[in-house]
Amino acid sequence: MRSIHRGILLCLGLLATTPAFAWGPLGHRIVADLADAQLAPGARAQVDALLASEHMQSMADIANWADTLRDDPAQAALGKATAPLHYVNMHGSCDYKPALDCPDGQCVVGAINHYAAILGNRRLPVAARAQALNFVVHFVGDVNQPLHAGYQQDRGANDYQVQFDGQGSNLHRMWDSGLLSTRHLDALDYTALLQKQGPVTLPAPIAPLDNPPAQWAEESCKVVMNEGVYPQGHVIGQSYIERERPIAERQLRIAGKRLADLLNRVLGDSRTVSTPR
Numbered sequence: 402m403r404s405i406h407r408g409i410l411l412c413l414g415l416l417a418t419t420p421a422f423a424w425g426p427l428g429h430r431i432v433a434d435l436a437d438a439q440l441a442p443g444a445r446a447q448v449d450a451l452l453a454s455e456h457m458q459s460m461a462d463i464a465n466w467a468d469t470l471r472d473d474p475a476q477a478a479l480g481k482a483t484a485p486l487h488y489v490n491m492h493g494s495c496d497y498k499p500a501l502d503c504p505d506g507q508c509v510v511g512a513i514n515h516y517a518a519i520l521g522n523r524r525l526p527v528a529a530r531a532q533a534l535n536f537v538v539h540f541v542g543d544v545n546q547p548l549h550a551g552y553q554q555d556r557g558a559n560d561y562q563v564q565f566d567g568q569g570s571n572l573h574r575m576w577d578s579g580l581l582s583t584r585h586l587d588a589l590d591y592t593a594l595l596q597k598q599g600p601v602t603l604p605a606p607i608a609p610l611d612n613p614p615a616q617w618a619e620e621s622c623k624v625v626m627n628e629g630v631y632p633q634g635h636v637i638g639q640s641y642i643e644r645e646r647p648i649a650e651r652q653l654r655i656a657g658k659r660l661a662d663l664l665n666r667v668l669g670d671s672r673t674v675s676t677p678r
């Protein structure tokens with residue numbers, strides 16, 4: 402009896418402390434597939450070589466690896482160490498403030514810059530660069546999921562309960578996977594649907610930020626601030642899906658383009674990769 406009780410407490414504890422980790426498997430696969438189709442030849446060759454070193458076929462195959470680490474006993478320490486790298490907590494406004502929002506580079510903005518630098522450094526061992534590719538593919542998806550740069554006080558809406566389809570959920574999970582699941586498509590079909598919309602126009606770079614992932618986080622934060630993201634009465638109905646799903650899908654398209662651009666840059670001819678925090 403006591404052990405059952407302890408088990409329940411343990412489960413509750415895990416529920417309370419385990420953050421949801423961004424686009425669900427579907428969203429991350431879509432971002433990877435969208436990016437894959439936009440790789441330049443130089444980056445394509447290097448991505449394929451790094452994937453082959455891990456016995457993987459495609460970027461979609463590695464896109465969710467970073468979310469599986471904590472469930473794998475052999476990787477749990479890495480999962481724990483990298484848990485804060487899936488999001489950024491913006492403080493007070495959507496202006497990214499490195500010292501406050503990303504101390505010691507421990508947020509998704511710092512993580513993208515850190516792992517992009519490893520990925521682009523051809524003097525480093527293949528294993529380190531392949532691992533960095535896994536993280537970059539995942540974290541570029543994460544930073545473009547708006548609620549990964551949302552309000553700190555409700556942990557990116559993980560603490561904001563909603564009703565959806567007659568069931569309880571939370572708003573973060575809705576944006577990770579609930580909204581996308583309403584299409585009833587697998588990753589390949591969903592990617593094809595989004596590709597039919599043509600190339601996405603990226604927001605213009607913000608000068609003098611000079612730290613692209615920070616800009617991406619600021620944009621995600623501003624999406625969260627839009628009226629309507631937090632549903633009236635905590636209920637996700639059809640009108641919410643019709644209004645917000647296009648926004649989520651645009652974020653996927655933006656993430657795919659940005660991931661491709663980043664890979665083309667760090668794996669192209671340019672050997673120098675700056676590392677702002």
Ligand SMILES: [Zn+2]
Nearest residue numbers: 422423487543
């Ligand atoms: Zn994540």
